[in-house]
Amino acid sequence: MKKDIRAQLPPVVKHPSFHAPGDPLLRKRSVSVTLGVLGMAAIGFVAFGGKDVQRNGYASLEDCEHDYATGQCTRDTPVSSSGGGHAGGYHYYGPWYRSDWRDGPIKGDPGPGRSLASGTGFTGHGPSTMDFGRRGGFGSSGRVSARGG
Amino acid sequence: MRRERILPRANWQQRVEAIGFGFHTLDGKPYWREDACYVFDESQIDTLETATAELHSLCIEAVDRIVRTGRYAELGLGEEPARLIEQSWFDRDPSLYGRMDLSFDGASPPKLLEYNADTPTSLFEASVVQWHWLEDVAPDSDQFNSIHEKLIARWRTVAGGRVHFAACYDNPEDGTTTDYLLDTCLQAGCEVQALDIEEIGWSGKAFVDLADHPIERLFKLYPWEWLMSEPFAAHIPKSGMRWLEPPWKMLLSNKAILPLLWEFFPGHPNLLPAARVRADVEGPVVAKPYWGREGDGIVVLEANERGEDKPFHVYQALAPLPVFDGRHALVGSWVIGDEPAGIGIREDDDRITRNTSCFVPSMFR
Numbered sequence: 470m471k472k473d474i475r476a477q478l479p480p481v482v483k484h485p486s487f488h489a490p491g492d493p494l495l496r497k498r499s500v501s502v503t504l505g506v507l508g509m510a511a512i513g514f515v516a517f518g519g520k521d522v523q524r525n526g527y528a529s530l531e532d533c534e535h536d537y538a539t540g541q542c543t544r545d546t547p548v549s550s551s552g553g554g555h556a557g558g559y560h561y562y563g564p565w566y567r568s569d570w571r572d573g574p575i576k577g578d579p580g581p582g583r584s585l586a587s588g589t590g591f592t593g594h595g596p597s598t599m600d601f602g603r604r605g606g607f608g609s610s611g612r613v614s615a616r617g618g
Numbered sequence: 619m620r621r622e623r624i625l626p627r628a629n630w631q632q633r634v635e636a637i638g639f640g641f642h643t644l645d646g647k648p649y650w651r652e653d654a655c656y657v658f659d660e661s662q663i664d665t666l667e668t669a670t671a672e673l674h675s676l677c678i679e680a681v682d683r684i685v686r687t688g689r690y691a692e693l694g695l696g697e698e699p700a701r702l703i704e705q706s707w708f709d710r711d712p713s714l715y716g717r718m719d720l721s722f723d724g725a726s727p728p729k730l731l732e733y734n735a736d737t738p739t740s741l742f743e744a745s746v747v748q749w750h751w752l753e754d755v756a757p758d759s760d761q762f763n764s765i766h767e768k769l770i771a772r773w774r775t776v777a778g779g780r781v782h783f784a785a786c787y788d789n790p791e792d793g794t795t796t797d798y799l800l801d802t803c804l805q806a807g808c809e810v811q812a813l814d815i816e817e818i819g820w821s822g823k824a825f826v827d828l829a830d831h832p833i834e835r836l837f838k839l840y841p842w843e844w845l846m847s848e849p850f851a852a853h854i855p856k857s858g859m860r861w862l863e864p865p866w867k868m869l870l871s872n873k874a875i876l877p878l879l880w881e882f883f884p885g886h887p888n889l890l891p892a893a894r895v896r897a898d899v900e901g902p903v904v905a906k907p908y909w910g911r912e913g914d915g916i917v918v919l920e921a922n923e924r925g926e927d928k929p930f931h932v933y934q935a936l937a938p939l940p941v942f943d944g945r946h947a948l949v950g951s952w953v954i955g956d957e958p959a960g961i962g963i964r965e966d967d968d969r970i971t972r973n974t975s976c977f978v979p980s981m982f983r
Contacts, residue, residue: 483682484678484681484682484707484710485710485712486674486678486712486713486956487675487678487679487682488956497663497667497760497761497762497763497764497960497982498749498752498760498761498762498763498764499745499749499763499764499765499766499767500767502745502746502749502750502766503805504637504638504746504798504801505801505804505805506797506800506801506804507638507794507797507798507800507801524822545822562822565821565822565830600822604816604817604818604819604820605816606818606820606848606849606850606853607784607815607816607818607840607845607848607849607850608786608814608815608816608818608840608848609816609848609849610841610844610847610848611786611789611815611840611844
């Protein structure tokens with residue numbers, strides 16, 4: 470059941486925007502308009518590519534701490550739809566790390582990743598899943614429409 | 619209020635480019651025009667300033683009434699945005715800026731056409747470009763424009779530490795507007811970081827930047843209704859991130875606020891009759907989609923035109939823009955924080971102002 474925020478709000482609470490502003494300026498015009506970084510370069514333009522993140526998921530805390538140091542494992546629900554065999558259930562996850570499948574699925578893993586990386590056969594105690602954090606979850610509408618107003 | 623034809627500054631293109639204004643010409647046509655300017659007298663500026671402050675107060679009151687009574691469905695808003703709006707309003711999340719579009723002829727009371735409360739642009743032109751223009755052409759005149767210093771002061775109030783800025787940086791207007799706001803934030807003493815809206819990541823616990831640092835406060839030049847329709851929307855409530863503009867601004871940037879304002883404050887001299895049903899407004903009306911931008915989807919219906927009642931449209935009594943030299947002039951009145959801060963004039967051959975309309979500088983004497 471969702472929390473009813475309204476029920477908790479005393480009737481006298483007012484948003485700060487209700488408070489009257491100070492005395493108006495006698496002049497209407499800015500004294501000076503100086504710019505710092507604008508104009509020197511396109512500030513917001515940065516290169517992007519291969520920045521997806523992922524983490525290894527385990528069936529138990531013990532399995533997770535077999536691959537990572539104690540304290541690096543957390544109990545959580547998967548972020549991505551492909552992030553767990555038990556939809557909506559909890560798993561134990563190692564830390565997030567940058568991934569790029571072109572260079573191999575576990576490159577960049579900050580933990581030993583022993584179970585997966587050993588190449589000696591999967592013992593059943595290693596990662597049971599991978600959870601993929603994502604970028605690009607905002608911005609798709611902006612490709613086809615005007616933004617500002 | 620009058621339109622004066624004047625001589626542009628020599629090499630005006632280079633002069634405006636020197637201060638970072640790169641989109642003065644769009645598709646080969648001037649967007650920034652300084653072969654004319656609008657001149658007001660002081661009492662007209664006082665009228666605009668007073669009306670803007672009054673309208674902003676009405677809007678704040680309207681937000682409070684909507685939130686307390688839960689009338690979100692009348693704005694086409696579902697459960698998720700409603701929860702975000704309530705949370706941000708009751709958490710007292712501050713706003714940074716907004717722009718009211720007013721119909722004003724210099725004599726009659728200004729009328730609110732809409733409140734661009736979420737993602738207003740034309741900010742840099744109003745704050746910086748026309749200020750430098752006045753310095754060059756009429757330094758002894760005044761201009762209703764303290765946007766720049768009010769922005770810096772506002773940043774000191776609303777933000778400490780680091781602020782991230784996200785926009786669709788492939789659009790020059792959006793990029794310039796966002797970079798200008800970043801600049802003012804930097805001048806206010808904050809740390810800043812820019813990234814494209816598509817570059818925001820989700821770590822499972824927080825929205826993160828390209829260095830995987832959690833984003834604590836994000837300015838986004840990206841409409842709320844788009845954010846709410848995209849894959850990361852599900853993460854917003856649990857992210858703990860603070861937003862500029864805050865979610866409660868969804869109520870004011872939505873054209874469906876216009877009938878509610880008229881209902882709450884009927885007959886107010888700065889408001890126009892508005893309804894969600896065409897027949898409830900007499901005479902000629904302007905049909906507007908709830909979430910339309912830059913004139914998109916706006917249709918004028920004459921008095922004898924019934925039109926069709928479209929879903930998610932409002933009908934507002936027509937307040938014709940004044941025409942000078944055949945140009946329809948619209949006053950964009952800026953609100954920084956909760957204070958009126960200045961104006962920018964856009965004009966067009968057509969009676970509907972669009973993203974192709976020209977920006978013309980102004981002054982008062």
